[in-house]
Amino acid sequence: MAVIHQTLAVPDFSLSPRIDHVGIEERAARFTKRSIKAETKINGLKLALNMIDLTTLEGKDTDGKVKQLCYKAQHLHDAYPGLPTVAAICVYPSMVSVAKKALGNSGIKVASVATAFPSGQAHSDIKIRDVKYAVNNGADEIDMVISRGKFLQGEYNFVFDEIAAVKEACGIARLKVILETGELVTYDKVRRASDIAMYAGADFIKTSTGKISPAATLPVTLVMLEAIRDFYYKTGKMIAMKPAGGISKSKLALHYLVMLKETLGDAWMNNHWFRFGASSLANDVLMQLEKERTGVYQSANYFSVD
Amino acid sequence: MAKARKNNTVKLSFDTLKYAPAPESKSSATINAQYDLFINGKFEKPLSKKYFDTINPATEEKLSSVADANTADVDKAVKAARVAYDKVWSKMPAKERGKYIYRIARMIQERAREFAIIESLDGGKPIRESRDIDIPLAANHFFYYAGWADKLAYAFPNKQPKPLGVAGQIIPWNFPLLMAAWKIAPALATGNTVVLKPAETTPLTALKLAEIIQESDLPQGVVNIITGAGATGAAIVNHPDINKIAFTGSTDVGKIIQRAVAGTDKKLTLELGGKAANIIFEDAAIDQAVEGVINGIFFNQGHVCCAGSRLFVQESVYKVVMQKLKDRIASLIVGDPMDKNTDVGAINSKQQLATIHQYINIGKKEGADIFESNCVLPKKGFFCKPTLFTNVAQSSRIAQEEIFGPVLAIQTFRTDDEVIEKANNTPFGLSAGVWTDKGSKVFNLTSKLRAGVIWANTYNKFDPTSPFGGYKESGFGREGGLHGLSAYLNAL
Numbered sequence: 001m002a003v004i005h006q007t008l009a010v011p012d013f014s015l016s017p018r019i020d021h022v023g024i025e026e027r028a029a030r031f032t033k034r035s036i037k038a039e040t041k042i043n044g045l046k047l048a049l050n051m052i053d054l055t056t057l058e059g060k061d062t063d064g065k066v067k068q069l070c071y072k073a074q075h076l077h078d079a080y081p082g083l084p085t086v087a088a089i090c091v092y093p094s095m096v097s098v099a100k101k102a103l104g105n106s107g108i109k110v111a112s113v114a115t116a117f118p119s120g121q122a123h124s125d126i127k128i129r130d131v132k133y134a135v136n137n138g139a140d141e142i143d144m145v146i147s148r149g150k151f152l153q154g155e156y157n158f159v160f161d162e163i164a165a166v167k168e169a170c171g172i173a174r175l176k177v178i179l180e181t182g183e184l185v186t187y188d189k190v191r192r193a194s195d196i197a198m199y200a201g202a203d204f205i206k207t208s209t210g211k212i213s214p215a216a217t218l219p220v221t222l223v224m225l226e227a228i229r230d231f232y233y234k235t236g237k238m239i240a241m242k243p244a245g246g247i248s249k250s251k252l253a254l255h256y257l258v259m260l261k262e263t264l265g266d267a268w269m270n271n272h273w274f275r276f277g278a279s280s281l282a283n284d285v286l287m288q289l290e291k292e293r294t295g296v297y298q299s300a301n302y303f304s305v306d
Numbered sequence: 307m308a309k310a311r312k313n314n315t316v317k318l319s320f321d322t323l324k325y326a327p328a329p330e331s332k333s334s335a336t337i338n339a340q341y342d343l344f345i346n347g348k349f350e351k352p353l354s355k356k357y358f359d360t361i362n363p364a365t366e367e368k369l370s371s372v373a374d375a376n377t378a379d380v381d382k383a384v385k386a387a388r389v390a391y392d393k394v395w396s397k398m399p400a401k402e403r404g405k406y407i408y409r410i411a412r413m414i415q416e417r418a419r420e421f422a423i424i425e426s427l428d429g430g431k432p433i434r435e436s437r438d439i440d441i442p443l444a445a446n447h448f449f450y451y452a453g454w455a456d457k458l459a460y461a462f463p464n465k466q467p468k469p470l471g472v473a474g475q476i477i478p479w480n481f482p483l484l485m486a487a488w489k490i491a492p493a494l495a496t497g498n499t500v501v502l503k504p505a506e507t508t509p510l511t512a513l514k515l516a517e518i519i520q521e522s523d524l525p526q527g528v529v530n531i532i533t534g535a536g537a538t539g540a541a542i543v544n545h546p547d548i549n550k551i552a553f554t555g556s557t558d559v560g561k562i563i564q565r566a567v568a569g570t571d572k573k574l575t576l577e578l579g580g581k582a583a584n585i586i587f588e589d590a591a592i593d594q595a596v597e598g599v600i601n602g603i604f605f606n607q608g609h610v611c612c613a614g615s616r617l618f619v620q621e622s623v624y625k626v627v628m629q630k631l632k633d634r635i636a637s638l639i640v641g642d643p644m645d646k647n648t649d650v651g652a653i654n655s656k657q658q659l660a661t662i663h664q665y666i667n668i669g670k671k672e673g674a675d676i677f678e679s680n681c682v683l684p685k686k687g688f689f690c691k692p693t694l695f696t697n698v699a700q701s702s703r704i705a706q707e708e709i710f711g712p713v714l715a716i717q718t719f720r721t722d723d724e725v726i727e728k729a730n731n732t733p734f735g736l737s738a739g740v741w742t743d744k745g746s747k748v749f750n751l752t753s754k755l756r757a758g759v760i761w762a763n764t765y766n767k768f769d770p771t772s773p774f775g776g777y778k779e780s781g782f783g784r785e786g787g788l789h790g791l792s793a794y795l796n797a798l
Contacts, residue, residue, distance in 0.1 A: 017591065018590075020743075023591060023594025023597060023763065026764075027594070033438070033646075034646075036328075038326040040326040041326070233629060262637045265637075
């Protein structure tokens with residue numbers, strides 16, 4: 001078990017706070033009523049851009065595809081001066097060294113999925129080797145998946161120990177723990193899995209692999225943000241959040257930022273503490289930023305499709 | 307980490323990254339410089355020859371002059387309503403009555419934006435609330451009761467429901483259009499005619515409704531809307547040719563009305579004050595409960611008769627509930643009611659603000675601990691910071707009396723029996739809220755709490771199909787649903 005967490009008393013996860021289905025969805029819907037205008041909108045869009053983990057996770061990924069994506073990460077839209085870069089590139093372990101080299105000293109992180117992503121159906125030894133391979137190739141961040149089968153069987157200790165072991169294997173790499181909320185189904189279970197992940201040493205908790213529908217939703221993300229808040233109240237330790245999958249429009253991204261701000265406050269409003277896992281969000285944000293700058297929408301052909 | 311845990315002072319911050327102003331445009335609403343009395347289908351100059359100002363409580367600027375009806379004006383309105391009842395409305399086939407009510411509902415929907423703007427300008431409530439709650443609900447009440455108009459025989463099987471005649475209706479300033487809808491829709495559906503008086507600080511949406519009623523070709527005199535203050539209301543209550551009084555407002559005025567109609571054959575329904583208990587048990591979904599408490603007391607600046615103004619927290623979760631409540635209050639946006647991002651708007655009037663301040667002072671003097679939002683209030687207009695009092699006893703005045711503002715009195719409890727006893731230990735009995743994950747506890751509490759409306763794991767939910775009304779000094783009679791029909795019928 002990870003050494004740094006020996007000071008934390010591990011709670012009985014079967015007693016994790018219950019979530020009221022109606023209440024959480026109502027609260028999440030309230031954030032969508034905020035009206036984001038003028039400079040707040042521009043700042044919000046730039047912030048969203050800067051929080052993106054630009055992702056390619058396909059069986060057909062190649063060195064060429066990853067290199068192109070890495071170039072895009074550094075040059076999102078050169079026609080618009082002063083744009084931030086994305087936060088990270090997210091790839092499979094086999095592509096980590098390619099991405100690392102392509103990104104050089106741009107400051108953009110390389111995140112790698114690992115632990116038999118996306119199903120997690122492999123032996124623990126293999127998962128640990130998967131993680132170590134990615135870290136040794138230079139991954140700054142590891143996106144692991146939890147064993148959902150074990151979790152649904154009620155084997156919380158197994159899930160906890162596995163996360164703790166992966167955390168240890170990560171070394172200095174930050175660990176994102178994917179709950180795959182679409183397979184957990186209820187908000188109560190999402191909350192319980194969030195608690196297990198944080199107490200076991202997660203640096204981030206993350207909603208989804210992007211391979212299962214539904215992926216990230218506002219209410220599911222709110223459940224996780226509230227879990228992070230409770231963990232912070234108890235321990236003073238900040239945990240980061242990453243909704244992933246299904247966030248492809250600027251307006252929705254702004255709703256997430258409103259929810260983040262009004263749930264966890266300003267300290268979380270940066271890409272160290274919040275990320276969007278997305279592949280197509282960046283171009284929609286760029287399109288909206290150009291609209292704000294020039295007053296007119298430009299054709300999608302003006303934005304690169306890498 | 308250990309340090310933060312020891313002090314337990316981890317605090318969230320919501321100060322930076324403010325939302326840019328997002329004001330609703332006022333251009334799609336027209337407010338006349340002066341409004342007369344709506345009697346017999348026409349706007350008529352008041353016989354009193356007097357007018358009074360209605361102001362925007364967020365800016366203290368005058369919005370319009372409104373006629374002040376005297377006894378002669380009230381008599382004129384009642385006569386118009388009586389003629390309309392005798393000659394037209396009581397004889398019209400119920401199906402035709404229903405059509406008019408549907409028409410009014412649709413016209414409210416069509417002009418919802420205009421209504422929402424005027425409601426927020428005249429009353430100070432956030433535009434988000436008038437847009438998303440008040441106006442849609444008002445239209446829904448007309449739709450709902452329109453459907454009942456020709457089905458009364460099914461609503462009261464084996465009885466022959468008959469309308470009462472002329473209904474005098476007096477409504478408050480906290481939900482001006484919605485209260486007008488609650489009153490007018492069931493009265494019309496059951497075949498009564500109406501003389502309605504909106505509150506003197508918020509008459510404008512009722513007068514807008516009068517314009518719609520005029521355009522809808524509703525027969526003359528079926529609905530009469532007259533404006534004025536307490537004296538006008540008294541003239542309605544005391545008019546000999548009125549068959550029914552429906553009043554929503556303070557318990558003090560309710561008592562005066564009840565005395566006034568004693569010995570007459572006027573039927574009476576009263577929807578009065580409240581001091582609702584919102585009860586959080588240790589097994590509740592705490593974050594959603596905290597959100598419900600916020601909604602319960604800060605919705606419409608706490609100007610809600612069923613506001614959850616007493617909070618009871620089980621002692622085992624008291625600390626965490628308080629921490630979450632305080633952080634949540636810090637994220638509330640208080641200010642310009644016309645801004646789409648405003649959560650808490652302006653207090654309805656200078657007088658009400660003074661009342662609230664008086665109670666805040668009483669709370670301090672009683673030795674309760676005060677916690678206020680650190681928001682900055684606008685310089686002009688009537689505003690009050692969202693306020694919590696802890697260390698409140700059952701014997702504190704702030705726990706006993708209705709404040710009708712954004713002020714929450716918080717008490718703790720240990721056992722179910724204790725909280726039931728404390729929650730019921732009040733002269734009021736309008737509403738209550740129960741927060742627990744356990745279904746059996748919900749049913750135990752709802753059967754033992756003496757309140758007309760009890761919400762479980764939610765708060766301030768309203769629906770036309772659901773009856774609303776109080777026990778004890780919170781009044782009698784029900785509005786909404788089937789019960790709301792029977793208040794306007796003799797079903798023998």
